Amino acid sequence: MQNTLLHSINSPKDLRLLKPEQLPQLAQELREFIINIVATKEGHLGASLGVVELTIALHYVFNTPEDQLIWDVGHQAYGHKILTERKAVFHTNRQLGGICGFPKRDESIYDAFGVGHSSTSISAALGMAIASKLKGETEKQHIAVIGDASIASGMAFEGLNHAGVTDANLLVILNDNAIGIDPSVGALKMYLTNVKKGTQKQDNIFEALNFDYSGPIDGHDLDAVISELERLKTVKGPKFLHVITTKGKGLRQAEEDQVKYHAPGKFDSETGELIPKSASKIPKYQDVFGHTIVELAEQNKNIVGITPAMPTGSSLKYMMDELPDRAFDVGIAEQHAVTLAAGMATQGLIPFCNIYSTFLQRAYDQIIHDVAIQNLPVIFCLDRAGLVGEDGATHHGVYDLSYLRCVPNLIIFAPRNEMELRNIMYTTQLGLHHPIAIRYPRGRGITANWKQPFETIEIGTGTILKEGDKIAILSIGTIAKNVTDAINGCNNPETIAHYDLRFVKPLDEALLHQIFKKHNAIITIEDNSVKGGFGSAILEFASANNYKNNIKVLGIPDVVIDHGSVTELQQQIGLDSTQLVKLLNNILIVNNQ
Numbered sequence: 001m002q003n004t005l006l007h008s009i010n011s012p013k014d015l016r017l018l019k020p021e022q023l024p025q026l027a028q029e030l031r032e033f034i035i036n037i038v039a040t041k042e043g044h045l046g047a048s049l050g051v052v053e054l055t056i057a058l059h060y061v062f063n064t065p066e067d068q069l070i071w072d073v074g075h076q077a078y079g080h081k082i083l084t085e086r087k088a089v090f091h092t093n094r095q096l097g098g099i100c101g102f103p104k105r106d107e108s109i110y111d112a113f114g115v116g117h118s119s120t121s122i123s124a125a126l127g128m129a130i131a132s133k134l135k136g137e138t139e140k141q142h143i144a145v146i147g148d149a150s151i152a153s154g155m156a157f158e159g160l161n162h163a164g165v166t167d168a169n170l171l172v173i174l175n176d177n178a179i180g181i182d183p184s185v186g187a188l189k190m191y192l193t194n195v196k197k198g199t200q201k202q203d204n205i206f207e208a209l210n211f212d213y214s215g216p217i218d219g220h221d222l223d224a225v226i227s228e229l230e231r232l233k234t235v236k237g238p239k240f241l242h243v244i245t246t247k248g249k250g251l252r253q254a255e256e257d258q259v260k261y262h263a264p265g266k267f268d269s270e271t272g273e274l275i276p277k278s279a280s281k282i283p284k285y286q287d288v289f290g291h292t293i294v295e296l297a298e299q300n301k302n303i304v305g306i307t308p309a310m311p312t313g314s315s316l317k318y319m320m321d322e323l324p325d326r327a328f329d330v331g332i333a334e335q336h337a338v339t340l341a342a343g344m345a346t347q348g349l350i351p352f353c354n355i356y357s358t359f360l361q362r363a364y365d366q367i368i369h370d371v372a373i374q375n376l377p378v379i380f381c382l383d384r385a386g387l388v389g390e391d392g393a394t395h396h397g398v399y400d401l402s403y404l405r406c407v408p409n410l411i412i413f414a415p416r417n418e419m420e421l422r423n424i425m426y427t428t429q430l431g432l433h434h435p436i437a438i439r440y441p442r443g444r445g446i447t448a449n450w451k452q453p454f455e456t457i458e459i460g461t462g463t464i465l466k467e468g469d470k471i472a473i474l475s476i477g478t479i480a481k482n483v484t485d486a487i488n489g490c491n492n493p494e495t496i497a498h499y500d501l502r503f504v505k506p507l508d509e510a511l512l513h514q515i516f517k518k519h520n521a522i523i524t525i526e527d528n529s530v531k532g533g534f535g536s537a538i539l540e541f542a543s544a545n546n547y548k549n550n551i552k553v554l555g556i557p558d559v560v561i562d563h564g565s566v567t568e569l570q571q572q573i574g575l576d577s578t579q580l581v582k583l584l585n586n587i588l589i590v591n592n593q
Contacts, residue, residue, distance in 0.1 A: 012059040031250040039269035046248035046261045048078035055079035061229040067141035068112040072121035072150045074102035084110035094390035096564030116394020118150040122159030129168035148176045149184040153332040163238045164210035171239045177247040206240045215242030281448040285440045288418045290315025306353045308337040314354040338366035345376040357385040357397025375409045378435045385439035386527035392563030398556040402532035411436040412504040414477030418450035426454040462508035468497035472519035476534045479527045486580035516547045523552045530555040
C-alpha cells in the first residue's frame, strides 16, 4: 500500500495524532478503502460510506475503547472496524473464518455491544452509562449512533423515555439520512424532514424527553462535527445530537440509488457500475411470494400485505406498486406489524404479514397474546428461514420452528419448492380458522417453470417423495433438495425412503404411523435448531405412541453459527449432500449387519 494517512493508522490512538486539517484526506482514503474491498468481497456499502466523517470524528474526540461507542444495527460500522485494529483483515469481512459484518464483542474491545437487529443501541448505551455511574466512573462517555429508521422503533423510544429521567452520561447521535434499507416511513420521518427544512413548528420532541438537543448539523463537515462533539463531552446527563448525512456518500451511484447500493454485490470500484450476475430463470423465494400475493390480491379484495421496513427484501414492493392502498410498510416495528395484522384479521381482512424469521423473534409476545390466544387467521410469511449465509449469527433464521411450535392454534408449514409456496398461499386465503406460519429460505429456488395453476393443500398432510424399505428420511422444507441429492449418491438408494412432512404442526400422524411401522431406522432433517424443532416433534410423537424405532435427529446444532456462505456452513455442520451420503452409507451398513 502506498504511504497514505490510512496506511499509518491502525488504531484510534494513531488517529488522534493527526492534525484536524489532515482528517478530510483521511476521510477520502477511508472511503476509497471501503469501496475497493466491498467491490470485490461484497457487503453493506452505502451505510458505511455515509458515516465516514462521523466515524473519524467519534474516534478522534472520544477515548475509545474506554469511552463506549455503540453502533445501531451495525451496517454502518465498516469504517469503525478499519480504524480499530482490523484494517489488515478487513478483506475477510463476512467470509467463513473472517471478521463479522456487524460489531461483535468477542471480536474486538472496540465493539462495545453486539448488534445485528436494529434499535438496541440506546438501551444498551444507557445500561452502560448507569453502570459507570454506579461504579463512580463519572468521566466515562457512552455514545449510541442510531439511524432515523431505527429510532422510529418502539424499543428506541423505550430507551429514550427512560434515559430522559436519568442523569446518565449518555449521548445519542441521530444519523439522519432518511433511509434504512428502504426509504424511512412514518410520522417521525416527516417530523425529521421538517426539522431539516426548518419548517417544524411544534416543540422539539427530543427536548420534550429531557434531552439536551443540538443540531441538525452537516455530518460530512468534519470541523463542525468535531467541534460539537468536543462541546458535548463537557455536558452532563442525556444529550442528543442530530446529524444529517447522505447514505452512499462519495460514490455517485450509491448516492443516486441508495436502496440498490445498500448491499450491491460486486461492482467496479472505479466506475461504481454493478457487475452483472449470470442470468437465472430460477426465481428467488421472496419474488415467488411477491408476485403470488399480487396475483391473489387481484382476485381477493380482502388480502392485505404488511412488512416491517423490508418491502424490497421481502418483495412486498410488487404489491405496494400495484395495490398501494392494501400494502403497508410500517417501519422497523415488528411488534406493531403483528398486532396490526391481528386487528385487521378481526375485521375480516386476510393479512399476509411478511417478516424475516430472525426479526419475528422480536414480536414473540404479540404472536402468542394478540394472534394465537385469540386464534386470529393471520398469515405469517417468514422469509430468510434457515441459514442465511454471510450476515451470520444475528440473521440466521434457525429458531422459528422451535419458538413457534409450542404456541397453541398456530399452523406451521415449510414449502419444499416454489410451487408449494404458491399453493399454501393460495390455500390460506381461501379461509383458515387458525393463524399459520409459512417459512422459506433466502435465495433462489430450484424450479424455472414455477408459475403453475394453483392447487389447494390439505392442512396437516405430508407426502412421500421416494419409496424404500430400510431407512426413512423425514425432511421439512427446502433441505429436501440436499436429502434427494444424498440419496441418489448412496450405495443402495433403493433402500431409502424419503418423506416430506410439510407441516411441523399439525403433524401428519396417519402418515407417521405408517412410517414407524414400516421402518426401524428413521432420520429427521431440518435447517432449524435440533432443540425443540421438527425432529423434537417426531420424537414426541414416537414417545406418545410408544414406538421404539431408532431415530436420529439432524439439524442446526445447539451452538451459535457464525458467518460464511450457506454451502460452507452446511458443510461445517454436516447438512450438505456429501456428508449426508457418508452418514446414510454408514447407517445402511449398520442396518445390514
